[in-house]
Amino acid sequence: MFLIVGLGNPGAQYAKTRHNAGWFVIDELCRRHNIELAKKNADYKVGLGFVGEHKIALVKPQTFMNLSGRAVASLKHYHRVELEQILVVSDDLNLALGKLRLRAGGSDGGHNGLKSIAQMLGSKEYPRLRFGVGEPSxxxxxxxxxxxxxxxxxxxxxxxxxxxxxxxxxxAIEWWLQNDLEGAMSRFNG
Structure with missing residues (x-):
């Protein structure tokens, strides 16, 4: 089982904002793999499915960004997955619009969602995919x-x-699931 978590904020007013880039990616994976985010509680929406032979849970936390770690920690424990089986997709204003940066772990880069996840997991060493949304002037x-x-x-x-x-x-996420993280990094970073 792999957890693919897209960070975003709930509410129609945030639907097309830069902070919801992670949700765009979850929506694309749901579309490609015919997965419905049907199971919902107060902290998250989740849909289960497969990419190739790999069982996945696609997740959209339903808390605001700075509480995203609650959903990730809850699902990590429920599904008994290791840190390397979690991938978090977040927006990154330090990357130009259109750039991707896949990493095995590292700092939160000032992102409150990543900070919350690291606090709740007790580690910064989980894979993440940063989606460049451009930098403010x-x-x-x-x-x-x-x-x-x-x-x-x-x-x-x-x-x-x-x-x-x-x-x-x-x-990039499909490549990671079916191959490896390093190969996905070489192929998609930039």
């Missing part, structure tokens, strides 16, 4: 800060690249 940082930037929807001009990046992120 100096003016945007001054006027609304990074929080305002990640909670703003992508523009119509950005959507084609967002959709392409979402597909490549799903491809």
């Amino acid at each position: 100096r003016e945007e940082r001054v006027s609304s800060g990074t929080t305002g930037f990640v909670l703003r929807p992508f523009s119509a001009d950005e959507w084609p690249l967002v959709e392409e990046t979402t597909r490549r992120a799903a491809d």
Whole structure:
């Protein structure tokens, strides 16, 4: 069993925001593998299925970003998976729009969802896929800060690249599941 967790915020007002890039990837994997996120409790929605021979749980935490770790820790214990069997997809404003960065572990990079997960798991050493959402301009940082930037929807001009990046992120996850993390990193990082 592998847990694939896409980070995002619940609520229609956040549906197309940069902070919900992880949810875009979960939606793409659900579509590709005919998985429905049907099982829901207060902390998460989850759908079970397969990628090749690998059983997966696709997860969308339903808490706000800074509490995402509750869902991940709960599902890790319930399904008895190891840290290396968890992959978390998050937005990253330090990566240019359209870039992906797959890693075996590491810092939270200031991302509150990743910080919450590391706290709840007691480790930073779990795979993660960072989805580049672009960096706010100096003016945007001054006027609304990074929080305002990640909670703003992508523009119509950005959507084609967002959709392409979402597909490549799903491809990277499928590669990881059916091959290995290092190969996926070599193939999809950049």
